[in-house]
Amino acid sequence: MDHNYQLANQEFVQFLRSHRSVNPADLEHAILMHGVGIRIPQIVDLQAYQAGGHNKMGYTEKDLRNAVDQFHRNALEVDSQSRLDYQYFGDVLVFDSTYRTNAYRKPLVILAGVNHHYVTTIFGCALIADETEDTYKWVLETFLEAMEKKTPISVVIDGDGAMRNAIKAVIPYACHRLCAWHLKRNVVANTNKGFVLDFDVAMDMFCSHEEFERRWHLPVEKHNLKDNQWVVDLYNKREKWAAAFLRGHFFAGMKSTQRSEQLNATAHK
Template identity: 55%
Template sequence: MATPNRSTNKKGVSDDWESNSESECCPSREDSHSNIFGGNDVEGEGEGSISSVDDSLHLLNDMEIVQMKFVSEEEASRFYNAYAKAMGFTVRKHKSKPHRGNEGYVKWRSWVCSREGAIPSEIMMLQSLHEAIPNMDHMRSQSGGFQNVGFTFSDLRNKLHRERTQEIRNGDAKGALGYLAAQVSNDPRFFFKYSVDEEDRLETLFWADGRSQMDYAASGDLLVFDTTYRTNAYKKPFVILAGVSNNFMTTIFGCALLSNETEETYNWVLATFLDAMDGKRPISVVTNGDLAMRNAIRNIFPHARHRICSWHLERNATKNVHRPEFVFYFTKLMQTECEVEEFESLWANMVSHYGLQTNAWVVEMYRDHERWAEAYLLGHFFAGMRTT
């Protein structure tokens, strides 16, 4: 009898990633779903579509699973892998016992969560250091002291810690992908897409649920592009793509986790967002003014009106021009509704009054004034939004 063993740790997924550098999951769009877990996660599952997993799998408890019987190892494997996907984790083969006298037959087989047996980082590090002590002692005796070895126990400990931290983060990334993949069975319109680097490490990740897509279809004329700079545990840029509903409430259209903030990466985010939203482009976009982001908007949304967040501009004015009175008047001028000619006159007088004609930041801001001065943005739709 084949008996699957369910582990309480559901965060791991298969170690086999597909070879393509980019994958997405959105079965509602021409069955474009990609199997992100490689070829070993669901053996003989038929079509292999996550969205085809029976919702009734969520109702099974541990005892019911343990008591199930299967006529073959393949049947047990198909069931348990389907169950794991429905619950948001993946499994791997663990132990088996061959049938005596019947070569090629398996008497029993067990499956475990793919994270089963992972050694805590502290224990692994201590074991690694313990095994390294004899080697370090030998090198010390051969070189005449630790100072001549070239690296110390501290160097070794730091290296092991960095490598182990990377392993943990990779595992968390796979767990996140497993969770997102499982959401498709509950939300057929759930969309996510990711890319990996040359070493198969997660590089970019975007997701948007069905509700977000409906909200964007109804009120997606304005797109607010907000980036939080490495405030999460993984020190990665986290992007929130939001807007304003017809009831003037903030609504989230999608999210992305990035490895860097290059123009190429932002191009990927906006192009993926466009794909998730059936090609609908916003009329206006509000960002923090990042140059790479600005170029990406020009590339992907060439006809959108771009506004720079007034809060970021005020903060940058404080950092770059150490004159509180200038910051006050700059902010006031930024928000003043007036004719273009009046703005130009007020700007020239302000810069002259504070002697900032050669200040690099002030010069740069004037080059961008059509993206932040209310005088130049009047008549364009921003739903009352000035900040991200």
């Protein structure tokens, strides 16, 4: 039977949709390179060079991009129990990155909360390459995508600036609370013993804003800390750690990331 259309030349057959495919070795290689920040076009150029030319690869840049994207979509499949727990108990999210693991001391981000028995519940975790705002945004966006877009109403964080900015960008309506344990540790390092006791009182007082101001400024003056820049910066963030300003916000009884850090300590033993 004669064909009523012109057949593709042999050298172009591999580019027909029915013949194109990314072999597993090339895909794995591409995923590894993409994971460290190399862009798909650069990966294609490298693989074409290794194959002896684009015409010998058997796939196009679009094919490789689709295959890598599909891999990442498949990677979003998380433990069903964690997803179920988050749907029930994910109104308050503890976001902690203080633990360093493996020989390279990379941060392990733990996303956790508490269940109806006030037992620590792990919703997810991520081993990240750095602690930049973009990386934290990626963690949050990926986590929320895996959790069917459910966003928490409150977040407890360890005080990292990049983390705070990422949360503002990805979960703008969530109320942020700075970890009380980290604050107390930093107060000890940046002030004096007398002020530490006054800070504990000021942080936990359920009182009016006016009463808080009075209970804050008196000890600051008494301990000669008016010119202490760290104390000034802490005061400027009072709406994120003082109980007087957090009244009416739900945190499920949590004011520290210590729950996840206890798990870190157990994992490190």
